[in-house]
Amino acid sequence: MPLRLHESLSRTQRELRPAQPDGVFRFYNCGPTVYAPSHIGNFRSFVINDVIRRLLDLEFPGKVKHVRNLTDVDDKTIKRAQDEQRPLADVTKQWTDKFHADCDALNCLRPHVEPTATGHIKEQIDMIDVLMKKGNAYRAADGSVYFKVSSFDNYGKLSRVKERELQVGTALSHKSQAVDADEKEDATDFALWKAHKADDGSNSWDSPWGAGRPGWHIECSAMSKKHLGETIDLHTGGIDLLFPHHENEIAQSQCCNGTLFAHHWYHSEHLLVDGKKMSKSLGNLYTLDDLTAKGFSPMALRYALLAAHPRKQLNFMLESLHAAESALEKLRRIVRGYLKHGATSENGFANYWLEYRESHPAIAGQWGIAGEAWDAITLDDLNIPLALGFLFKTLDSRDLGAPGHYKFESEVANLSQLMFALGLRLFGDKPVAISASAAITALADKRWAAKQAKDFAGADALRKELAAAGWNMLDRKDGYSLEPVKK
Ligand code: AMP
Numbered sequence: 001m002p003l004r005l006h007e008s009l010s011r012t013q014r015e016l017r018p019a020q021p022d023g024v025f026r027f028y029n030c031g032p033t034v035y036a037p038s039h040i041g042n043f044r045s046f047v048i049n050d051v052i053r054r055l056l057d058l059e060f061p062g063k064v065k066h067v068r069n070l071t072d073v074d075d076k077t078i079k080r081a082q083d084e085q086r087p088l089a090d091v092t093k094q095w096t097d098k099f100h101a102d103c104d105a106l107n108c109l110r111p112h113v114e115p116t117a118t119g120h121i122k123e124q125i126d127m128i129d130v131l132m133k134k135g136n137a138y139r140a141a142d143g144s145v146y147f148k149v150s151s152f153d154n155y156g157k158l159s160r161v162k163e164r165e166l167q168v169g170t171a172l173s174h175k176s177q178a179v180d181a182d183e184k185e186d187a188t189d190f191a192l193w194k195a196h197k198a199d200d201g202s203n204s205w206d207s208p209w210g211a212g213r214p215g216w217h218i219e220c221s222a223m224s225k226k227h228l229g230e231t232i233d234l235h236t237g238g239i240d241l242l243f244p245h246h247e248n249e250i251a252q253s254q255c256c257n258g259t260l261f262a263h264h265w266y267h268s269e270h271l272l273v274d275g276k277k278m279s280k281s282l283g284n285l286y287t288l289d290d291l292t293a294k295g296f297s298p299m300a301l302r303y304a305l306l307a308a309h310p311r312k313q314l315n316f317m318l319e320s321l322h323a324a325e326s327a328l329e330k331l332r333r334i335v336r337g338y339l340k341h342g343a344t345s346e347n348g349f350a351n352y353w354l355e356y357r358e359s360h361p362a363i364a365g366q367w368g369i370a371g372e373a374w375d376a377i378t379l380d381d382l383n384i385p386l387a388l389g390f391l392f393k394t395l396d397s398r399d400l401g402a403p404g405h406y407k408f409e410s411e412v413a414n415l416s417q418l419m420f421a422l423g424l425r426l427f428g429d430k431p432v433a434i435s436a437s438a439a440i441t442a443l444a445d446k447r448w449a450a451k452q453a454k455d456f457a458g459a460d461a462l463r464k465e466l467a468a469a470g471w472n473m474l475d476r477k478d479g480y481s482l483e484p485v486k487k
């Protein structure tokens with residue numbers, strides 16, 4: 001079954017497919033900036049991306065490599081650390097841990113790799129170095145390095161910024177680029193390396209251009225290259241990242257590597273409050289904790305965030321959480337009705353589709369009762385509201401008091417699989433058991449080889465990478481096994 005999604009560059013719906021012969025689907029999602037709790041607007045984007053990840057897992061089992069970065073150095077993270085007189089790493093660890101806890105509560109799967117900007121300074125410097133050598137970048141008088149936008153003919157294709165004739169000054173205002181325009185040759189140029197300023201305190205790294213830190217955009221180019229290679233299958237983020245962040249990523253990566261950067265770009269729309277984007281800077285935000293303090297469940301938030309089309313703006317209202325709680329309760333009631341016929345227990349419901357698929361391989365992949373919902377999601381650009389409408393319509397027409405009429409087991413499996421795809425956990429807190437993907441196994445193999453070659457530092461680094469991706473590697477004399485990190 002194909003998986004079709006809107007593609008931002010061509011502005012058409014396109015099928016998602018791995019482009020490389022190894023069949024691995026390479027997926028990069030821009031992650032959070034870790035200096036404060038992520039708000040529910042951020043989580044709209046991460047929950048939508050989590051559904052994409054789950055659909056990819058279903059479509060290309062064991063062949064998906066999902067990378068999501070952590071921006072742990074920029075103006076905001078440094079300012080927070082300086083204001084609180086704490087080491088930067090302490091501050092970003094605190095908010096990374098909180099981000100993970102919120103993601104777990106919202107039932108978002110961990111990416112396979114979650115690289116940090118500070119953990120990839122060398123990779124960023126290496127890319128900037130190539131851009132300098134190729135003439136795509138220059139060093140300004142203060143020691144900052146800028147990308148020369150005029151050196152890349154295709155600049156602006158994704159956002160059509162030239163066609164829209166956006167004012168350069170406003171178009172280039174973005175999250176971490178408080179640059180001094182006087183230092184740049186052209187106002188459209190953007191920072192690859194930012195020279196150390198007094199305000200940065202001890203937060204700087206050595207580079208061939210002097211002490212400083214990477215600009216924000218280069219981190220995603222460098223980390224996706226390191227963990228996914230030069231060309232990726234899908235690159236996603238919230239709509240605000242389309243310009244300039246993703247435009248700049250394309251410019252840096254394509255000029256450096258000389259190859260296509262991403263086959264497919266996807267952007268989800270914003271969560272609004274009173275018609276304005278929910279954002280830390282406007283202060284009009286809710287966090288997950290704000291909502292649980294009001295008595296709402298994280299699953300209700302997840303449901304409410306998914307109940308609108310991902311590419312349409314969603315005006316957030318507390319009432320939508322009441323509606324989401326009722327919808328979830330209705331689903332629970334219906335599923336309990338099914339479970340009376342004995343297919344599985346409430347605790348077994350989340351994993352039932354996996355069990356059923358193993359015992360009925362011939363009908364694996366058939367969506368039965370959830371067919372229309374599945375088509376709306378996969379063939380109609382993630383049309384989750386339409387899917388939920390179909391689902392309730394079909395379920396309302398079922399008479400569960402009449403056994404023998406329906407294939408209860410297969411219908412329970414259909415519902416369980418649809419809930420997995422949407423990440424809606426109806427009962428208990430048991431996450432769905434997943435086995436390590438091909439990418440994780442490849443990483444584990446690499447670590448095993450490094451250990452055999454007595455490269456202990458390399459092996460250690462790989463163990464950390466596996467742990468960040470959610471896997472513990474247990475060594476034996478003759479080999480290893482993998483188990484999910486216990487949360
Ligand atoms: P940040 O932590 O600011 O780097 O943002 C993390 C993600 O949240 C990015 O993909 C943003 O595009 C997305 N985002 C930020 N604000 C909103 C919002 N109000 N609604 C939806 N997504 C958002």
Ligand code: ZN
Nearest residue numbers: 030031220245
């Ligand atoms: Zn990014």
